[in-house]
Every structure is written in structure tokens, then in C-alpha cells.
Amino acid sequence: MTLNRSRRHRRLAALAAAAAVAAVSAMAVTTAGAAEEDPVDAAQAKVDNPYEGAQVYVNPQWSARAAAEPGGDAIADQPTGVWLDRISAIEGNDSPTTGSMGLRDHLDEAVAQGADVIQIVIYNLPGRDCAALASNGELPADAIDRYKNEYIDPIVEIQSDPAYAGLRIVNVIEIDSLPNLVTNVSPRPTATANCDTMKANGNYVDGVSYAAAELGALPNTYNYLDAGHHGWIGWADANPQYDNFNASAALFGSLIGENGMTADHVHGFITNTANYSALEEPYWEVDQVVSGQPINQNPNVKWVDWNDFNGEIDFSTAFREELVANGFNEDIGMLIDTSRNGWGGPDRPAGPSSSTDPATFVDESRIDRRYQKGNWCNQAGAGLGERPQVNPEAGIDAYVWIKPPGESDGSSEYIENDEGKGFDQMCDPNYEGNIRNGNNPSGARGEMPLSGHWSSEQFQELLANAYPPLN
Numbered sequence: 001m002t003l004n005r006s007r008r009h010r011r012l013a014a015l016a017a018a019a020a021v022a023a024v025s026a027m028a029v030t031t032a033g034a035a036e037e038d039p040v041d042a043a044q045a046k047v048d049n050p051y052e053g054a055q056v057y058v059n060p061q062w063s064a065r066a067a068a069e070p071g072g073d074a075i076a077d078q079p080t081g082v083w084l085d086r087i088s089a090i091e092g093n094d095s096p097t098t099g100s101m102g103l104r105d106h107l108d109e110a111v112a113q114g115a116d117v118i119q120i121v122i123y124n125l126p127g128r129d130c131a132a133l134a135s136n137g138e139l140p141a142d143a144i145d146r147y148k149n150e151y152i153d154p155i156v157e158i159q160s161d162p163a164y165a166g167l168r169i170v171n172v173i174e175i176d177s178l179p180n181l182v183t184n185v186s187p188r189p190t191a192t193a194n195c196d197t198m199k200a201n202g203n204y205v206d207g208v209s210y211a212a213a214e215l216g217a218l219p220n221t222y223n224y225l226d227a228g229h230h231g232w233i234g235w236a237d238a239n240p241q242y243d244n245f246n247a248s249a250a251l252f253g254s255l256i257g258e259n260g261m262t263a264d265h266v267h268g269f270i271t272n273t274a275n276y277s278a279l280e281e282p283y284w285e286v287d288q289v290v291s292g293q294p295i296n297q298n299p300n301v302k303w304v305d306w307n308d309f310n311g312e313i314d315f316s317t318a319f320r321e322e323l324v325a326n327g328f329n330e331d332i333g334m335l336i337d338t339s340r341n342g343w344g345g346p347d348r349p350a351g352p353s354s355s356t357d358p359a360t361f362v363d364e365s366r367i368d369r370r371y372q373k374g375n376w377c378n379q380a381g382a383g384l385g386e387r388p389q390v391n392p393e394a395g396i397d398a399y400v401w402i403k404p405p406g407e408s409d410g411s412s413e414y415i416e417n418d419e420g421k422g423f424d425q426m427c428d429p430n431y432e433g434n435i436r437n438g439n440n441p442s443g444a445r446g447e448m449p450l451s452g453h454w455s456s457e458q459f460q461e462l463l464a465n466a467y468p469p470l471n
């Protein structure tokens with residue numbers, strides 16, 4: 001499945017047509033509801049794009065940290081995600097990650113700010129982050145009842161308080177979960193024991209569908225399920241051993257009907273959360289012919305490695321369609337986390353390479369400077385990406401900053417803690433890699449704290465390498 005420019009433009013035209021139809025039917029629903037004075041169905045009462053015309057909540061605790069850094073004022077008023085990364089974060093636990101504010105405190109503050117939208121990250125699955133160790137979390141693989149009763153139910157209770165009825169609550173649901181059950185399970189060589197366990201016990205499917213159904217039933221919530229990024233699931237293939245794209249969409253589709261979750265409970269999907277994948281590569285196309293062969297069919301171009309995409313815009317747009325084909329509503333919207341995917345700074349190429357060697361051409365032309373797209377931890381050289389904005393592309397509801405810039409992805413070496421955080425070698429700058437990153441160096445920054453903890457050095461680098469640049 002190759003996506004060239006003309007195909008992308010055809011897709012955009014089709015999306016625009018679909019959006020026009022959606023707008024008409026939304027108006028019809030409103031009129032009918034008003035005439036009969038029936039309670040409007042919760043899902044239908046929701047607006048098409050919650051970010052449209054909206055002021056988005058600024059987390060004062062992140063904002064204060066950003067503002068305290070030299071130059072941080074330039075971005076301290078940007079909206080970022082509020083991560084509920086453990087049960088105690090719901091009440092507020094004074095942890096170095098989530099800070100002292102609990103969910104109610106944030107919602108109250110959002111009302112006080114006059115915000116229209118608040119972005120909450122639901123992140124506490126049992127057996128969390130099964131292919132890595134830096135963010136495993138507090139709940140063991142079998143703790144699905146605790147997830148439902150002690151984590152999701154209290155969040156639903158708080159979000160349903162009429163005091164917050166005027167807020168559109170965006171819930172970003174469970175980062176780095178379901179695609180692991182496609183790519184990191186047996187018999188693939190990339191399998192991990194923990195991902196095999198989570199596939200076998202069904203608790204990711206159970207947990208995500210429960211969260212989406214319970215949260216999605218509220219009239220003012222907008223669920224976006226996490227869908228990885230193009231460097232993770234951007235491969236479609238007829239051979240199931242190599243297909244990540246279609247299988248991931250099918251897995252998401254299989255949630256419909258579980259725990260009462262319907263398509264209406266899912267407003268859309270988010271890609272690139274806390275990752276570093278570029279929105280697009282400005283200087284080359286993934287299927288461009290170099291020296292007689294399309295880049296994405298050339299085995300020597302390791303950076304692409306047959307991937308169908310070289311950026312998040314094309315991937316998100318295409319994955320949206322595949323999700324619709326798997327049962328989700330035609331008007332779902334995508335979000336893309338652009339908090340750290342700018343890749344500006346001195347190493348950013350200014351134009352395409354003149355090399356005729358395909359691998360050299362790609363390596364010299366690409367703005368994403370990682371060793372390999374499987375690298376996810378504290379990438380050295382990264383910069384802030386596009387500032388949060390609404391409707392940047394057809395089918396994309398917004399660019400958002402869900403990962404708060406300055407918060408670590410994982411510690412560079414083992415640090416004792418009571419947060420369920422392990423040490424993942426992918427966060428060690430000296431690690432030479434494993435099969436999940438094609439045995440490449442980790443590319444991680446050194447001297448980094450536990451995941452979620454603040455790194456002044458990383459924050460400074462993200463500012464310096466921002467693209468678009470800051471002023």
C-alpha cells in the first residue's frame with residue numbers, strides 16, 4: 001500500500017465530502033431533538049471536533065515548571081495532557097510526576113480558566129507497557145478488577161459531576177497498549193513474555209473497551225484511543241507476519257461490542273503520543289524512485305524498511321480510513337502528538353540530498369535524526385514540534401501536546417522508586433539495541449530521571465531544536 005501525493009489529495013477530497021455530510025446530519029439531529037424535547041442521545045449531542053473554537057486547559061503545574069526554565073515563557077501557556085498515571089493521581093498524590101493536583105482540582109481549575117476543553121490521559125492498564133520496562137506502572141497483569149473499580153469508575157464518577165458539564169473532556173486512552181498485541185507477541189521474533197501474557201489474558205482488550213464504554217457514555221466526553229505511530233504500525237502486508245497496519249485496525253475494531261462499547265463511544269484516535277515521529281518528511285516521498293527503485297521497496301534503505309509511510313500525517317489519515325473500514329464511525333477524527341517531533345536545530349537538513357545512493361539519499365535528506373524509528377526513549381537532538389492547533393489537515397482534529405515537554409520517558413540507569421518504574425535499556429545512551437529497534441544504538445540522552453520526572457536539560461534541548469522555531 002503506497003501513498004503518493006495524488007492519492008493523498010484524492011483522500012482529502014473524499015474526507016471533505018464526508019465532513020460536509022456529517023455537518024448536515026448533525027444539524028438534523030439538533031432540530032429533531034429540539035422539536036420533540038427528547039433527551040438527546042449522549043453520543044449525538046457531542047460536537048464533531050471538540051477543539052473547534054476551543055480554549056484548551058493549561059496545566060498550571062506543568063506551566064510553572066516550564067516558566068521556571070530559561071526561555072520557557074515562550075511555551076509555558078501551551079495546553080498539555082494531564083496524566084492519571086496511577087490510582088492515587090485521581091485524588092492527587094504530590095508525586096514528582098503528576099503533582100499535587102488531583103482530577104477534581106484540574107477540572108475546577110479548567111472551569112476557573114474559562115477553558116472549553118481539558119485533555120486527560122487514562123494510563124494505568126494492568127501489565128502496562130508490556131514491551132518495555134520504563135513505565136510498567138502499579139497494576140500487575142491480572143489486576144483488571146482493580147483497574148475497573150478503583151481507577152476507571154472513580155474517574156467516571158468525577159467526570160460526570162454536573163459542575164463540569166460545560167467542559168469538553170478529551171480522554172486519551174491507554175498509550176502503547178493494543179498495538180503491542182499485534183507486533184510484540186509470539187510467534188514474532190519481537191515477542192516479549194509480558195505482551196504474550198496480556199494477549200492471552202485479554203486484559204488490554206477488556207480494560208480499554210471498559211474505559212471507552214464507561215467514559216464515552218457521558219455527554220461531554222471525547223474518547224481518543226491511542227494508535228501508536230507510523231514507525232510502529234505503518235506496515236501493511238498480505239503476509240500476517242509482516243502486517244501491523246491492518247491487523248492493528250482489526251484489533252481496535254474487535255473492541256466494538258466488548259463491555260458494551262459501541263462505535264459511538266470512540267470519537268477518534270491519537271497517534272505519536274510521547275513519540276518522536278515527524279509529521280512529514282519535506283524533502284522526499286516514501287515511494288520516490290531513486291536510482292531506479294522506489295525507496296520503500298529497496299532493502300538497503302534501512303530507515304524505511306518497506307514502511308508504507310514516512311510521516312504521521314499520511315499515516316494518521318490512512319489509518320483513520322482503515323478504522324472506519326473496521327466499524328468505527330465515518331466522522332472519527334485523529335489527533336497527533338506534536339510535542340517533541342519538530343527535529344529543528346543545527347542538524348536539520350535544508351533540502352534533499354544530491355546522493356544517488358538510495359540509503360545515503362534518505363539518511364542525508366530526512367529531518368527525523370533518530371538512528372531508527374523504534375527508538376522511543378529521550379531522543380537526543382529532538383525539538384518541540386508544531387504548536388497545538390485545531391484542524392491542521394482534513395481528518396485530523398488537532399495537533400496536541402499530550403506528552404508534556406520536559407518530562408522524561410525513562411531513567412538512564414536503574415533508580416529505586418515506588419512508582420512501578422523499571423529500567424529499560426532503551427533509555428541507556430550506551431545501549432546497542434535489540435530486535436525491536438533493529439539492533440541500533442538507543443539514541444537516548446544520558447542522566448535522565450524516572451519516566452514522568454522533570455529534566456531541565458531535555459526541556460532546554462527541546463526549546464533549542466524546536467521546529468517551527470520559537471520566534
Ligand code: BGC
Pocket residue numbers: 083085097098134135403404407408409410451452453
Ligand atoms: C510515565 C508517567 C508520566 C507520563 C507523562 C510516562 O512515561 O510513566 O508517569 O506521567 O510519562 O510524562
